[in-house]
Amino acid sequence: MSSILLENKKGFEALLMGNDAISRGALEAGVSVVTGYPGTPSSEIVEQLAKVAHARNLYVEWSVNEKVAMEVAAAGSYARLRSMCVMKQVGVNVAADSLLHIAEYGIRGAMVLVSCEDPGALSSTNEGDSRPYAKMMEFPLLEPGDFQEAKDMAKWAFELSEDIRSIIMLRSVTRLSHASGNVTMGELPVVSPGARFECSGTPMDQMIGPILAFPTLIDSQRRRQLEKLSKAAAAFEKSPFNTYTGPEKPELLIIASSACQLYVREALSILDLWSRVGLLKLGTTWPLPQKLLGKHLSINERVLIVEEGTPFLEDNIKVLAAENAKQVGIKTFFGRKDGTLPPVNELNPDLLINGINHILGTTYQPVSDAYSSKAKRITAVGAPDRELTFCPGCPHRASFWLIHDVFKLDNRSGFLCGDIGCYSLGAAPCGFSTIKILQAMGSGTGMASGFGKLDQFGMEQPVMAVCGDSTFFHAVMPALVNAVHNQSDMILTVLDNSGTAMTGFQPHPGTPVGATGISLPMVDIEKLCRAMGIQVEVSDPFDLKGTRKIMLDLLENGGSPRVLILKQPCALSPGKKGEKKFEMSIDETLCLADQCGCNRFCTRVFKCPGLIWNTEKKITQIDEVLCVGCGVCADICPTGAIIAGEAR
Amino acid sequence: MNTIESRSTQRKLVDGMQINGEVNLNKGGKSPQGQQGINTKVLKQGLCTGCAACVDLCPSTEYYKDNIILLHECDLVRGRCYDYCPRTPTDFEALRRALFDPRDMIPELGAFKGLYMTRAADKAVRTGAQHGGTVTALVQLALGEGLIDEAVLSDHDEQFLSTAQAVVDGDGVFGSAGSKFVVSPTVSAFTRSSQINPGKIGVVATPCQALALAKMKVNPALEDEIRMEKLGLVIGLFCGWALDWRRLQNLLQEKVGDTWIAGIDILPSKHACMEVYTEDKTIKVPIQEVTTCVRENCSYCFDMTCEFSDISVGSARSSEGWDVDKGWNQVIVRTALGEKLIARAREKGVLEFKEIQDTNIEKLKKASVGKKRACLLNLAKKTGSRDDLVYIDPEDPVVQYIRTLSSMQQLN
């Protein structure tokens, strides 16, 4: 079972996930340094490269956050190594400060920033779109349109980066990163790079001078960067990643980037419009290839622009058309801004079919009205949505149960500021709707620090923040320092489940291993907090009684920041190996079921998926397949009907 | 509670509180008669007394720091929490018929078999208690005589937060002596204790707690029938009002800061103030400031003398005034069981008796009517209608009586 990424037969064709294709491209380009912070849909890239790190002599790390990941990768580049930095779209915002300086200075060894974005926010707290950074910070942007391109463009990004000595952004989306398709492999090069940071030259010398962002140097650095953009634009004019398919004089020109080009192809085939509509697929989306676009714009009056995220291409192509109005003439543009395509959310072939029909007046009906109305009717009754929930035995369920209860008991309308991870579901019914504010990484603690200072304006509500162990290191630490220094009246509860669970157990500074599996020293959250001078309590969320008491005491004794660390590994963590702590069973004679005195407390209120409400027998049962034997439900049962027995 | 304290008892009587067949105590109509009803009709209306009759029946409701907390929603349309709550619609007349001899009924004071002025014979008991130590002595007697096997009493912690627990001997009773100014979860302590212990249980209760126990006793749910047979004695406490714990904390913080407080007392009538005792001095807090801490629900209370008890005890408010009877209790005996208990106390010499003036009963009646009248006015004001008294039936004979009294006074 060796990694497909190491397959060294040139021309070998395999089914690769988009993220694996990007990894393969980086390997074919001879990447040496790979960094990142986990985040869906980006995580597999660093993960898979970590697995081949030894075989390919790579340095791979999960960095503490995206900004540091960017800096570690830049160090590789400044030491003349090829480096890659990987994150999801919201992570680019975290990295943005360093990104600006790296972009404006330029790089030495090739440096590629991979941003895997999540249009429609399928697994994010926001859609976001990182492409405007390319324009704002003046660096080239590539958007692969399928799986083969993901591999090929990743490889080319390194070459281009080194050609023009600029960072390059490669932007993927969920439907490429997490989808799979045929990819034909290239060769894996033999590389033996040496690392050395040259600083003997003057600050003006990009390759051997000290790397300084001084006010007096900015003018020349930006001029240098703009020249590089011009070189990139020239390369893009003849790039094979920009292709045109369609008639010579189409009725409608569609310009599409990313996975959207696949939706356009599908829509045009289904509508049988290839003889009337042309598709200009753009793989290089900043700087725009002016001549190529000018040529196509001048022969088309109507233009539909199709892209994931914000109307980035749409706006910039409109500017280009305006600047060249004399040559290309007056155009009618369609896209996300005029309502031809929805202004938000991800696209798909059906939305494209609708949009094209709207422009051309064509029609399409995939199935008869009779069938679709019958299907709709049956689905509405027969397939209600599966509400998101914590896994059976998830420590977060117990933690939010406790937080919910202590806020209720405290009775001062206390509230919880959430953060990013599986535990964001604390805002949902499975977390007893406990989280009341949920935004960015680390923002829960920062906001709690703020709320905790509003007593002078009469604020009496207690405030608590939660964060996961990985998030603690990522962005919570500065917020906590802020709370300590300003003596904010708040509690931080760290839900320490021993890994970056949501994205697949990537290690972080609090775990004793690194990305490649090597042993590393772990940074102790408890000691860190104590060193900050904070009162720290540590408890096990599965100890409901003990933890509740600690929480109530913490709530009562306000005035300064307090930290509670709730330690219990994730139910899916490799460490637990699926072993049950308890063998759960039900004493049916004790179960009060739906009577006054219980009213299905375990299944109706606690609602762990490991429990079943048997509607016929009117009794609670254990789902033997799903239950992981954490034993928490035995503690909430008012009559002792749920029994936590010795594991077999 | 602004009341009188604790302690005592005597041998069990067969007919302590009788049950009279099927009685519909809740006249609720169609609205939800479960936790949802408790929430909308009691808690959100500021009517909750904190008696904790709804607590320990199920895991969805808890008591914490003198508040009833609905931790998790329960969607049952009918629940015991609602049935037993002293502030859900109640048929008082049915309760009176079920529990007392109709010949003993006095509209102002409830069932009445006699009024006594007493104090504990044991000086140590008197010192530990705040007034006469009668309750402590009676509970100790009841336990000692085997009339009850345990007694549910309230106590408070250093922050004056009340707790309630069952004790089985005299020493435990002694530890709980002294006035409480914050409500205690007494009924839930009875519920808990009766769940696990087989014997008879005596409860020292405020009027709202005693009313809850009466509702439970007269019309128990099927699963509580055995439990309610264990209720052997209710010693009532006269009560004017109770304080909200958090507001009391804030007031004390304002008055004495972080200084350690040995105790507090609230003096009635012309002395009206709260005394806060620290290690080396006594700080007087004007009663006007104290009354801002009173729980809202107390203004909707119809009962000063704890009418739904076997025997009820309060501080002496004799016509000679506070100073003369300081250190004495007034005791109203309401049932045959109460009668037997006080007789036993006299026989065993655990109580000292003092001759009582005839005017005392008139003073008590006047005070009780004053509370009842205020309650009716406050409830009518709350609902905007004389005919909607939330949990009290406007047709109730005592309500009618109080209203007649009031209109006569207005005519005069």
Next chain:
Amino acid sequence: MENALKCDPYNLIIAGVGGQGNVLASRVVGDMMIHQGYKVTIGETFGASQRGGSVMSHLRISARGGFSPQMPKGKANMVVALEPMEAIRVLGTYGNPQVKMLCNTRPIQSVGVICGDQVYPEAKQIVQWIESLTADAKFFDTTHEAAKLGNPIFGNIMAVGALAATGDLPMSLKVFKDIISKKIPADKVEVNLKAYQIGRSLIGNR
């Protein structure tokens, strides 16, 4: 290459609940097709939670390729459902009168059902609904069969076996063996082969 597909593209949906091994099943089918020279696009949809949510894989199998990872509405040729409620959900969006269905009958209750907010439909009702929305539907209890092999997770490979038995796709035992041997540890190959065979036999004659 001879195109052995029933139609091109052949649109296959494998649906289930997180934790049922849906993703592995779709990868195995995809790898088997690519192994024989086809172009495959697989799109996965799953929510933020690792387990318990609806999971669906779209497989676009073709001799020429270039298809979207998101299947257009009403375009499924075959639905393999590892869970019955998910079978209905898929048909609501991707069904059509010609679609075929292979359906595991063992329900996985959603949290909504556990807590009483939702009702899980009766088994008979589900079968009736599915039959009314498909041209050909086959039902089997792979969870039960898989449990006999020691773990209900093998239900996913059984479903792949059942798909092979329909003959819609070129899925010989030999190709399956080649692929599975590369994907999983050697000691697990035998039991997966067994699961595949049982899956084939559930459909009957092949």
